[in-house]
Amino acid sequence: MLEFSGEQQLIQSEIQKLCASYEDEYWQAKDRDAEYPEEFVEDLAEHGWLGTIIPEAYGGTGYDTLEAALILEEIAASGAGFSGSMACHGAMFVPRSILNYGSEEMKETYLPKLASGEKYLQCFGLTEPDAGYESTAITTNAEKDGDRYLINGQKTWCSRFYASDYMVLVARTTPIDEVEKKTEGLTLFLVDIEDALDQGAVDTQKIEKSIRRAVPSYEIWFEDLEVPEANVIGEVDDGFYQVMDGLNEERVVIAAEAVGLARVAIERAVQYANEREVFDRPIGANQAIQHPLADAHARTTSARNLVYQAARAFKDGRDVGEAANIAVYMAREAASKAADHAVQTHGGYGVATEYDVERYYREARLAHIAPISDEMIKNYIGEHVLDLPRSY
Ligand SMILES: Cc1cc2nc3c(=O)[nH]c(=O)nc-3n(C[C@H](O)[C@H](O)[C@H](O)COP(=O)(O)OP(=O)(O)OC[C@H]3O[C@@H](n4cnc5c(N)ncnc54)[C@H](O)[C@@H]3O)c2cc1C
The missing domain is CATH 1.10.540.10 (Acyl-CoA dehydrogenase/oxidase, N-terminal domain)
Incomplete structure (x- = not known):
């Protein structure tokens, strides 16, 4: 333990x-x-x-x-x-x-x-409608103009835009047909959101969704957004590897969140299984209710170990790609199983919002899609860990 x-x-x-x-x-x-x-x-x-x-x-x-x-x-x-x-x-x-x-x-x-806490930096703009998980295919571009850059393009799924004072935006500073490798030519910018809105250079549309409704995500259009050269983060054209650092860290923390979600789903299910009595006994006395919860607990404990192994590797500055990807893969699996069993344990009340487990069930589903999908994690493991040919 x-x-x-x-x-x-x-x-x-x-x-x-x-x-x-x-x-x-x-x-x-x-x-x-x-x-x-x-x-x-x-x-x-x-x-x-x-x-x-x-x-x-x-x-x-x-x-x-x-x-x-x-x-x-x-x-x-x-x-x-x-x-x-x-x-x-x-x-x-x-x-x-x-x-x-x-x-x-x-x-x-x-x-x-x-x-x-005077200012918030909680928004990260990478995903684009025509690029999806293929981050290097983004086309939002930043063109140098004296001591500033002019940014044009579109991002999607930018979460917490209006809950942030700044966003980190990834844009192409060299077009894809002018670079040797498509990972080249990307640059990170720190965008002052209030300034961008004042410039009238940004238009947004909230994405209506059924999961994680409390935390909004937006489509964002940029038209001649002026960003001072001083707001370039790191090296121009070398942003891809900087992005990768952040994404691995994001995977570690999301894996930890999934473990937390699994824990609370199991806790609520156990409480209900002990309290609810039909056929003259608590439903938790039935193995069909008890064993899936035991299974979920074992999976959650195991995933939790992987999460903190990955977090320690990150802290020690070791290569964390494999550990972070496996941790998030296993943690969301644990969260999904736990939330599914929690709903089943609650019977009809499993879908009543007052019991929360239906929200945990919806939220666990999201973890299989964002920030990285199950398929893209398996691509990573296949290619980078098992040394199999690139499948895409
Ligand atoms: C609630 C939410 C919040 C988000 N917040 C942010 C944010 O703040 N900032 C941000 O930049 N992004 C954010 N995202 C975007 C997210 O990280 C994903 O990158 C994005 O949803 C994927 O794009 P897409 O839907 O176009 O998928 P696509 O790339 O179109 O993929 C669709 C499906 O095809 C599969 N697929 C695609 N290519 C392959 C392949 N080669 N092999 C196997 N399978 C493949 C994928 O796994 C997926 O299942 C968020 C997404 C959501 C849902």
């Missing part, structure tokens, strides 16, 4: 305490009304938790991915599910590009504001 240090256990209990003020009814209403849980995120920010991955030198806590994973797991496990964890998880990986690749001036300008 996993062991955490005293400090890490303190983080877990602090998050549990904070989350206890947000009861099931709060999350049910947010999901029903498709309303962002602003109070919850502000509460986390006021307590400094959104500065988790920011070094102490810039006002953050100086923790790392492992602690971010612990925090997000506890948020999901509190009953908030992905409606809570994904409302704030951008803060746990989007700033990574500034931390790893930003200039000293950029770090000093932005990181203290993010650490104090």
Whole structure:
């Protein structure tokens, strides 16, 4: 079983305490009304938790991915599910590009504001309608014009756009037909959202969806958006590898969230299985109810080990691609099984929103699609771990 240090256990209990003020009814209403849980995120920010991955030198806590994973797991496990964890998880990986690749001036300008909760950097714009998972096929382009860039194009599925002050945007600075490898020619930009809206250079459309309704995602169109050259993160044309760093970290934290979701689904199912009596006995006495929950617990415990192995590898600066992909693959499998059994355990009430397990079931499904699909993970394992020929 996993062991955490005293400090890490303190983080877990602090998050549990904070989350206890947000009861099931709060999350049910947010999901029903498709309303962002602003109070919850502000509460986390006021307590400094959104500065988790920011070094102490810039006002953050100086923790790392492992602690971010612990925090997000506890948020999901509190009953908030992905409606809570994904409302704030951008803060746990989007700033990574500034931390790893930003200039000293950029770090000093932005990181203290993010650490104090004065400003939010929770939005990441990579996906495009005509590119999907093929990130190198993006066509949003940034053209240099004196000491600024002009950005034109379209992004989709950008989550938390209006809940952020800044977004990290990936654009082509060299067209795909002018580069040797299609991974070349991509650049990361830090976009000031208020400035972009003031310029009138951005148009948005909320995507209506049935899962994770509390955390909105948008299609975004950019027309001659002016971004100062100083807002380029890292090297021009070399953004692909910077993006990959952030995506691996995102996988680790999402895997932790999936473990949290699995935990709460099992917890609710066990409670119901002990309380609900038909045929003169608690339904949990039936092996058909008990064994799937035992199975889900075993899978969740196993996935949790993989998640923290990956988080430790990330913290130690080791190559984390294989560990992060396997962790997220197994964790969402565990979450899906747990949520499915939780619904089944609740019988008819499994689909009643007041019991929450139907929301956990919907949220677990999302993890098989975003941020990376099951198929793309298997492509990665096939090609990069098993050394099989590229299948696409
Ligand atoms: C709720 C939500 C929030 C999101 N938030 C963000 C965000 O904040 N920022 C952002 O940039 N993106 C975000 N995304 C985008 C997400 O990360 C995916 O990249 C995106 O949904 C995939 O694009 P697509 O739907 O066009 O899939 P496609 O690329 O069209 O794929 C469709 C299907 O085909 C399969 N497929 C495609 N190619 C292959 C292949 N070679 N081998 C096997 N199978 C294949 C895929 O696995 C998938 O099942 C979000 C998505 C969702 C649903």
